[in-house]
Amino acid sequence: METGRxxxxxxxxxxxxxxxxxxxxxxxxxxVLQRPVAVKAVPPSQVSVYRTAxxxxxxxxxxxxxxLYDIVGEGDQVYVVQEYVEGEDFAALLQRQLSPLEVxxxxxxxxxALVYATSGTRRVCHGDLTPSAILRDRQGFLRVxxxxxxxxxxxxxxxxxxxxxxxxxxxQELPWGQASEGRLDDDTRAAGLLLYQLLAGRPAxxxxxxxxxxxxxxxxxxxPPELCDLIARAVxxxxxxxxxxxxxxxxxxxxxxxxxxxxxPASVAVAAxxxxxxxxxxxxxxxxxxxxxxxxxxxxxxxxxxxxRLSSFAPPTPSAGLQPGSALELSPASPTVADSSLKxxxxxxxxxxxxxxxxxxxxxxxxxxxxxxxxxxxxxxxPFLLLLVCGLVIFACFFILGFFLSTLLLH
Numbered sequence: 387m388e389t390g391r392x393x394x395x396x397x398x399x400x401x402x403x404x405x406x407x408x409x410x411x412x413x414x415x416x417x418v419l420q421r422p423v424a425v426k427a428v429p430p431s432q433v434s435v436y437r438t439a440x441x442x443x444x445x446x447x448x449x450x451x452x453x454l455y456d457i458v459g460e461g462d463q464v465y466v467v468q469e470y471v472e473g474e475d476f477a478a479l480l481q482r483q484l485s486p487l488e489v490x491x492x493x494x495x496x497x498x499a500l501v502y503a504t505s506g507t508r509r510v511c512h513g514d515l516t517p518s519a520i521l522r523d524r525q526g527f528l529r530v531x532x533x534x535x536x537x538x539x540x541x542x543x544x545x546x547x548x549x550x551x552x553x554x555x556x557x558q559e560l561p562w563g564q565a566s567e568g569r570l571d572d573d574t575r576a577a578g579l580l581l582y583q584l585l586a587g588r589p590a591x592x593x594x595x596x597x598x599x600x601x602x603x604x605x606x607x608x609x610p611p612e613l614c615d616l617i618a619r620a621v622x623x624x625x626x627x628x629x630x631x632x633x634x635x636x637x638x639x640x641x642x643x644x645x646x647x648x649x650x651p652a653s654v655a656v657a658a659x660x661x662x663x664x665x666x667x668x669x670x671x672x673x674x675x676x677x678x679x680x681x682x683x684x685x686x687x688x689x690x691x692x693x694x695r696l697s698s699f700a701p702p703t704p705s706a707g708l709q710p711g712s713a714l715e716l717s718p719a720s721p722t723v724a725d726s727s728l729k730x731x732x733x734x735x736x737x738x739x740x741x742x743x744x745x746x747x748x749x750x751x752x753x754x755x756x757x758x759x760x761x762x763x764x765x766x767x768x769p770f771l772l773l774l775v776c777g778l779v780i781f782a783c784f785f786i787l788g789f790f791l792s793t794l795l796l797h
Contacts, residue, residue: 388412388427393465394458397425406518408432408536413470416455422470423455430462435562439534440466442510442563443503450499452521452531471529476517477593479584486609489584490643495528496520496577497636503533504565504632510534511569513555513562515576516541517583517594534563545579547601549622571623571630578620578635585609585617612642 389412391399396418403411403424409432414425428436440457447453453469474482484492503510512519512530514537521529537555546554556568583595587606598604603621605614616638620629629635 392417393425393460397423397458397465397467399425407538409436409466414467416467422472424452424468424470426466426468428464428466430464433462433464435536436464436466438561439563442508442534446503446508446533448499448502450495450528450530451502451533452529468531471521471523473521473523473529476520476580479520479522480588480593480595481591484584486585486613487643487646489581490613490639490646492522492528492584493577493581493639494636494643496530496580497632497639499528499530500573500577500632501636504570509565510563511565512573512576513537513569515573515580517580520580536562542576545597547597547599548579548603549575549601549618549624551623553623567630570632574620574630574632574635575623577632578617578629582617582621585613610642610646612645616642 388399388410389401393399393414396416398415398417399412400415401413403413405411409429410427412425412427414423415421416423426436437457440454444454452471454466455469456467458465458467479492500512500515502508503512510533512533514532514535515530516538518538519530519532521531523529539555542554553568556572557566560566560569582603582605585605586595587604588595603614603618605617616629616635619625619627619638620635622628629638
């Protein structure tokens, strides 16, 4: 324990955050700039690995990537000074039971960080995208850490039972962080696994999700089927429509987010799902795309049971999606979200039937100067002519009456 020490006469180690397999992380204080920092104490055996990773990521500047401040050494001990993120780790996110739309938004932010790291001249894959690399700050932004560091082989070995197709990690002979097509696929699959864990059934208060022993993905029944299928396409390497690049996953998540946001008007209140014997029923069986509203949390399931089951290539069938309270066992022959029949068409904003211009709609539909307009002008002239004729007749009657009266009075 090094708490209370000042490193290089600048960084005060205040408290221990966690003891990891490769380094120890402290919350510290930069006494020069008077700001909180995170300080990683790197053991001598890992110094060369960390130095290489830091050289590859030193120029990173992105709102969804934890920033690097400094690297200092005392004796044979090396300390990495990073941005301190005040917020929640992945375990806390699991306890929150996030809504589908919240998970999609986090997935978009995660993909943005991965795309940034691999674009341009950077060409850096993460390689160790596990729950320990994920944070969310107080403003709700996802923050990704630990780029270009050695992979947690135990984590990826455990999750290899789910759609790994015999490939735990690709291109292990390459230096850590170096980009390749296989590693882009690895990062995309790792992102899908993280999103799945946020959507899977689990006991209340669980801080982790164990890989399913049978290799099947299980989601809560309140999760939109299209989202379930999208996660399966990212996780299952042998899926016929497998997503193997972060930018492709981002585009599909963003399109699905927009579709779900317009599927139900914001003014429609969503009833809380009924929970009976650990099975979550859909609040509206005829609306399989109904998203969770802001502020509502998904009920938990004991031991992850009672959720939607999703086998390899297994999107929900339309008929099964309309049966409340039943677990869905999905067949490989079912269409996927990429099929045009299952594309969600965003609802168009409701516009008034006729934009008001001061004239009747029928008049605006006729071409200018046509017969309809002449007929309307004639109709508008008829009342005026009728009033003129009536006035002349009344005037004539009074004139004749006055003439006869004046004649009688004179005689």
